[in-house]
Amino acid sequence: MASQLAREWLGIQQFPAATQSKLHELLGKLKQENVSTLTILVMGKGGVGKSSTVNSILGERVAAVSAFQSEGLRPMMCSRTRAGFTLNIIDTPGLVEGGYVNEQALEIIKRFLLNKTIDVLLYVDRLDAYRVDSLDKQVIKAITDTFGKRIWWRALVVLTHAQLSPPDGLNYNDFFAKRSEALLKYIRLGANIKKQALQESVTPVVLVENSGRCKTNENGEKILPDGTPWIPNLVEVLTVVIANGSKPITVDQKLIDGPNPNARGKLFIPLLLAFQYFFVVKPIQKAIKQDMAKESKPLWELRDVGLANRNF
């Protein structure tokens, strides 16, 4: 990280003028709120277009992208400055391998993020993946376990491959609503967030189209099927999320290690010990004494101690 000095954001100049002005406006707004650094963490399953999204946002080819194999095995941070504003985007390797969450990758990400502050999480998935399954839940759970529930108040769901024709009989907006609703449901499940809690601040869903064949409007801005230029839209939603009052997440050793279960309740051990002695050991001892008293003695023994009274 130290080796990667923040460079001037040159890629912004390649954006169409409308986009540039919009971005400048948004960045200026952020600056007004005393935000001069923005760190974006991009996470998601493999092959959903994380790196492409990063490239698209920056307007530079910072992350190697390949259609057929995963390129990023290590997390990578790109820092760009523009007019006193620093934008950090952290691209991460895919979290899934062999049908399971890749803990190793997660571990590497955690170590990479040590001592960094995350302002926004971009959870990336594809719009054209029709179904959500338990793997999504696992991935979301893994992210939650790593950064805590709070991350979802600082998160955006990014759906790539926005330019698609939905399956038969559905119009685009319905499909988008269904897909995002299903995904959000799994986020709630995976992150174990109560429904009401999430409703207060719904994790926004943003559409993205990284393909070069993406339609453009008259200003040359890449637009979504509904006509909105998506890069300014994305940055706008970002600023909204930042402004929603939740705190950025600082990754420190404690967060990485998780709560130490070995330390929990240690202070109560003497109390617990006393409890065990008085409420477990003592009753068992008492029960043993009762057993001994109740033990059915053979008749000859009873006669011997004079308990028979000639009755048996």
Added chain:
Amino acid sequence: MAFCGQRLSLGAQIPLSGSARDRRSASAAASASAPIPGHHLKCVLSSAKIPSPKFPTTWTRKKTLATFFSSALASAAGGGFLLHLSTPVPPPGNTGGGGGGGGWGWGGFGGGEGGGFWSQIFAPLAAIAREEDPAGGGGPEWDVHGLPANIIVQLSKLSGFKRYKISEILFFDRRRGTAVAGTEDSFFEMISLHPGGVYTKAQLQKELENLASCGMFEKVDLEGKTKPDGTLALTASFTESTWQSADAFRCINVGLMPQTKQMDMDADMTDREKLEYFRKQEKDYRRRIDRSRPCLLPMPVHREVLQMLREHGRVSARLLQRIRDRVQKWYHDEGYACAQVVNFGNLNTKEVVCEVVEGDITQLVIQFQDKLGNVCEGNTQLAVVRRELPKQLRPGHVFNIEAGKQALRNINSLALFSNIEVNPRPDEKNEGAIIVEIKLKELEQQSAEVSTEWSIVPGRQGRPTLASIQPGGTVSFEHRNIKGLNRSILGSVTSSNLLNPQDDLSFKLEYVHPYVDGVYNPRNRTFRASCFNSRKLSPVFTGGPGVDEVPPVWIDRVGFKANITEAFTRQSKFSYGLVMEEITTRDETSSICTHGARVLPIGGLSMDGPPTTLSGTGIDRMAFAQANITRDNTKFVNGAVVGERDVFQLDQGLGIGSKFPFFNRHQLTLTRFVPLKQVEEAAGKPPPPVLVLHGHYGGCVGDLPSYDAFTLGGPYSVRGYNMGELGACRNILELAAELRIPVRNTHIYAFAEHGNDLGSSKDVKGNPTEFFRRAGHGSSYGVGVKLGLVRAEYAVDHNAGTGAIFFRFGERF
């Protein structure tokens, strides 16, 4: 009556052959069991036929008495008194006459007039007498009577030189004028002749004398009736002794009391003198009754006897015999093997007094024997043996065979003796008293043993390969019974590969010090200290279903342990102590490993699994306190376990060791064996169906290294899964129910079990449950059958829904 115990390697069980039954069968049992020579007999508890018959001094015909007893003793020596011997048959035609003195000696006292004093002698020998008969009769050779057929011949008219064959014996009751029907009558027990035997005139006369003197008859006569085939039909015509009817019954214990001395009644006493004599006698007897102790005979039997008296009207000899049998039967059934009815007194009054010698113990002798059976000085301190004896064997108590058996079992459980005998023996100095003799043969104090074995260990893919067949062996030594206080040191070194013993060497050195509070203190605490090592495969590092083989992690423990165990009952105990150990975790190649590993789909190993140790270095050292309290009142009801068992175990870390481990790891196990039917407890009766309910809770607060985590799954956790297949967690809850239904002499069972980590898997560092993709909880159900020691069961794994057949040793609960 000798019963012999074979010490089985399992201990505890001491089969007993023969017990106190009535005397005839008892002596038969003795002769049957005694001659088994060189058998692996460990314990012989024999109760000799003790109270030597009371020789009635009320006897008027002294001469008869003398001869009678010589014969009684002669045959008694054969079978009844000394039970260890086989039964040497007395030489035929001995002084006892036909059959060596015959079964029952009833020392009779001229019934009607004599002041109601009636003695009887029990010589036990009916069975033996019978055995002897063929020999005593001199084989098949006999002489024809040589008289006309069908005439009645008086005994005196018979020839003294001929051997007569008796083809038939009849009893003829003169008073009733009928023959006694049935051979089961008590009369037939009394006569030692039996049909088909060959006897001389002298023998027949002897028999007549015996009958006349036995006290059952006022008058008795023997007549022969000649038969056409040259044999004789013998008829004993008699008048039974009877006394006036009684409506009260009293049973007194006259053990340890001196025998009443009775003066002979002079024939030429005046009436006044006679009257005075009777009065004195009566007074004496009253005093005797007063001085006697109450006896153990319970009211129900008492009432039964009263009923007999009431039904019968006049008290007859036969009735008294039946009463005697009834009373004695009760005593013997209850295990009072030495109890004897010795006398009936107070006849011809309203009350029948039954005098019993119950077999009071006057002395307890403990003897040690050397290898040859000679008495020697033992190394064991007597107090060690004495504290194992039930107090019912001490002087002042009545000898009971069950107390003897218990003593035998208790002493046996000391495991100090190769041979134990508990022997009641009549006290010569004190009539009716018993000396309990305990004879012990000590085991060698020191022993050393070397054993070797070949084991085939599974190689790749679980198949044994030739290269992996290794010679293994054990060297052990033992020093038992140090200072005679049952302290012992034992050590053993085992290696499964003698060619390379440093690879896998396990050792154990243990010192056991019983009676911490002193041998005389009833508190039973034992101190144990041991050095140990062990190597176990950790079930924490086990894959869930569908996970490729997880590289195993071995947990090596080396340490020192000291604890004190207090035994409350045979099964319930409380132990507490200190453990210091070093734990090393190793991988397959025996090199120290710090983290669990998992095979990645691409084939590589992911080495970032859960840490194996608390310190993270692969080696932990720690000291902690350990306590365990077990409450167990289970018992066998016709072979089925019934009762309750609660175990609480606690490991309390003391903050001593690597990373200063401070923890409280606790486990509570509750098991209930509920019989679903009331059944009678007796040998051969079917056991009840039993419902077993089992709950196990474990938890840990504080530092928890992975090797101490609770694991779910396995034959002792949730059946149907492999060891640790369900997870490794901080808190654990297992519930199980099993229904056992007896079938023939075994049982079948159905079970359902559930294990749950209570969501605590994530609280184990590195979350091994999730790392190895385990479920963290699981249920199973199935059925099984017990085949001897092996359980064969079909268990369905509820997570996967598949079933499998398992074979397991031992019990689940």
